[in-house]
Amino acid sequence: MLPLTHVPAWLAASALLVAAVIVASLLPGGSGLDVGNLDKLGHFVAYAALATWFGGLFSRRGYWGVAIGLALLGIGLEVLQDLVARNRTGDANDVVANLAGVGAGLALALWRTGGWALRMEAWLNRT
Numbered sequence: 001m002l003p004l005t006h007v008p009a010w011l012a013a014s015a016l017l018v019a020a021v022i023v024a025s026l027l028p029g030g031s032g033l034d035v036g037n038l039d040k041l042g043h044f045v046a047y048a049a050l051a052t053w054f055g056g057l058f059s060r061r062g063y064w065g066v067a068i069g070l071a072l073l074g075i076g077l078e079v080l081q082d083l084v085a086r087n088r089t090g091d092a093n094d095v096v097a098n099l100a101g102v103g104a105g106l107a108l109a110l111w112r113t114g115g116w117a118l119r120m121e122a123w124l125n126r127t
Contacts, residue, residue, distance in 0.1 A: 051105025
């Protein structure tokens with residue numbers, strides 16, 4: 001993790017974001033809406049957001065760990081949907097969308113947003 005001043009706050013926010021993805025993935029489905037591939041877009045956006053978030057908290061050297069952790073989360077949640085979630089089924093295409101989101105989020109972090117948490121703390125400390 002980067003040398004952040006407010007580590008407990010960053011960890012708490014991170015836990016809330018991951019918990020939100022877990023809850024959204026395991027809540028009973030069956031809204032009756034035919035969302036088609038919009039579901040895949042939701043998976044992509046959620047995991048891209050998580051990867052971008054964690055790209056701001058870790059150095060580039062730690063991006064492999066972020067990628068592996070988020071990949072395991074995405075795969076694990078799809079398996080759990082088959083095992084325990086009512087009206088939900090795991091979907092290999094959801095896994096692909098999750099992994100693509102992780103890749104896109106970390107690419108964005110490498111290109112532009114990496115280390116954003118350090119910059120945010122520096123900005124907050126100026127005021």
